Amino acid sequence: MKFFYYPGCSLEATAKEYDHSVRSVCQNLGIELVESEDWCCCGSSAAHSLNKLLSIALPAHNIALAQKAGADIVAPCSACFNRLKRADKVLREDGEIRQRVEETVEFKYTGTINVYSLLEALVSIYGLDKIAARVKKPLNGMKVVCYYGCMLVRPPEVTNFDRPENPQSMDNLMKKLGAEVKMWSYKTECCGAHQGVVNEKLTTRLVGNLLEMAMEAGAQALVTSCPLCQANIEMRRNQVQDLPSFYFTELIEIALGVPVEKIWFKKHLVNPLPLLQSLNLAS
Known part of the structure; x- marks a missing residue:
């Protein structure tokens, strides 16, 4: 199985651990990632x-x-996935804009390439059962909530992935890895990441609600x-809300029995190692 890998800007900088x-x-x-x-x-x-054609x-x-x-294409970042899907939808459906974009980018759009989030690619294409069959170190005892954020499943006419109000893909994946998935109603609520710089008060309130x-x-x-969600949740928390926030791939890595590289977990603003060590999931 092969995908064209689009890491996006965040994974090149603030989310290198992702x-x-x-x-x-x-x-x-x-x-295989190309x-x-x-x-x-x-x-x-x-x-x-700012500019529709540029977007x-x-x-x-x-x-x-x-x-x-x-x-x-496979995109780990929810925001990147959303923008790629929006562009692909416009290129498929709007001949006038497609022609202008083709002239700008200097290529001929064929419509033969699909855009997937990494979560969708692993769950729906690779398959949950195939992942479960490779689990060597189940996440037994770990209690988690799955946070999809705003852009992974909405708007549904663009993303065409999972349920927009109560998605289940990540929940089902975590269950296959052995984690106990808790029910909550905030899995697609906004964390305020795009307001993090201009309206810190609003963002802090939204993050506080999520963590509470x-x-x-x-x-x-x-x-x-989502790297924006992960960073925002850890930066805007209050001091009594020290819940670690994992990328779903980090937990897959642990469940597959890949040795935990502490250097990467140190990039988290909330240290996840105490939780992992208490569950015998890290040395």
Whole structure:
């Protein structure tokens, strides 16, 4: 199985531990990731609010690279996935914009490449049972809530992945890894990451609500697929809300029996090692 790997900007900088775990998991599952040195920012931070053509052309450049590689795109970052899916939808459905983008990017869109989030690729394409069969170190005793955030499953007419209000993909994956998944109603609520710089008060309140509800549900940790959400949750928490926030790939890596590299966990603002060590999941 082969995918064109689009890490996106966050995994090159603030979320290097996510990139590390993604590559490790795919290698251990036998999934080939093909990455081009020429990929560019998808424009999720600002381009879509400033220039419509640019907001399509930026992700279209990466779609062009995937076409050339002959492989479907897989994007770990929820925001990147959302922008790539939006661009692909416009290119498929709007002939006028498609022509302008083709001229700008200098490629011919074929519509032969699909865009997947990494979560979707692992759960729906690779398969939960195949992952479960490779588990060597079940996450027994770990109580988690799965946090999908705003952009992974919405809007459904764009993402076309899971249920927009009560998604289950990550929940089902965590159960296969042996974790106890707690029910809660905040799995797709906004964490305020895009307001983190301009409105810290609002963001802190939103993050506080998330963590309060996670703790009320009995969770020991949150699991997410979005580097913006993960960083925001750990940065904007208050001091009594020290729940670690894992990327779902980090927990897959542990369950597969891959030795925990403490250097990567040290990049988390809330140290996850005490929880892992209390459950005999890390030395």
